[in-house]
Amino acid sequence: MSLLEAEGLEAFYGGSQALFGASLRIEEGETLALMGRNGMGKTTTIRAVMGLNPPRRGRVSFGGRDLQGLSAPQRARLGLGLVPEGRRCFPNLTVRENLLVAARPEGWSLARVEALFPRLGERREQMAATLSGGEQQMLAIGRALTTGPRLLILDEATEGLAPLVRQDIWTAIRSLKAEGLAILAVDKTLSEILGAADRCVILERGATVFEGPPEAVTPEIQKRWLGL
Incomplete structure (x- = not known):
């Protein structure tokens, strides 16, 4: 049984259909690269999996449980962790407050996050709005x-990060993969995502x-x- 299974997803924005039978599966501890040119449905697939844009047809299951009818918060509590496009940190909260606002007892501790991203430890009491784009991405992860x-x-x-910061993010992703965390990744840096994916x-x-x-x-x- 796969950790995540999405089969035959059809999703719409109003009257416009965006997904026409998208399917994917992810095993425990596996890293899956979801790829395609701009506008081909990658983010919509993620939104369908998370329940942010529920599909009209198709099926999503996680850990063997059908997710039909479950809200995005309910899916998150089951173990789906989303780092959305655009980061979406809370700008008027500190780094520490951003990390604690959604924390759960079984989740990573502040110390463990700071060990993965030392910059966050250095900026613990800094407002998220004052962070660089790369630091905000670390905070979102x-x-x-x-x-x-x-x-x-x-x-x-x-996306949009300087090469050295991208390297830091990919180093962290490879570390998470080595720990056995299952990952679904969308990214435009083909060499990096292919190097990390199973x-x-x-x-x-x-x-x-x-x-x-x-x-x-x-x-x-x-x-x-991919148009390359």
């Missing part, structure tokens, strides 16, 4: 970890068109489905 996720979902984990799923116009190991994402596949 740390906040998700304090909820104790079984699956960490990263939507554009390094399997890849590619979406095209809201449908799954490829599933396989990173080494199967050949230049031909990249050109056909």
Whole structure:
């Protein structure tokens, strides 16, 4: 039984259909790269999995439990931890307050988050609004970890960040992977995401068109489905 299974998802924004049968699965401890060109349904798939944009058709299960009818907070309590695109830290709270606001007893402690991201420890009492983009991304990941996720979902984990900061984020992701945390990652840095992934799923116009190991994402596949 897979940790997460999403089958045949069809989702809409108003009258416009965005997903046309998207499917993916993630095993315990596995890192899955969700790939595709801009506008192909990656974020919508994540929103469907999280219950933020429930699919009209299809099925999502987590740990063997059907998630139909469960809200996003209920899904989070089951162990789905989302780091959304755009970070969405609470700007008028300190780093420490951001980390504690959603913390759960089974989640990561403040000390453990700061060990993963030492910069957050250095800026513990600093307002989130004053952090750099990379520091805010670290904070968003740390906040998700304090909820104790079984699956960490990263939507554009390094978008818009400087190369050195991207390296820090990917180092942290590889560390989480080594600890056995299951990860679903969306990112535009192809070399990094392929280097971290166990399997890849590619979406095209809201449908799954490829599933396989990173080494199967050949230049031909990249050109056909990723526009590279």
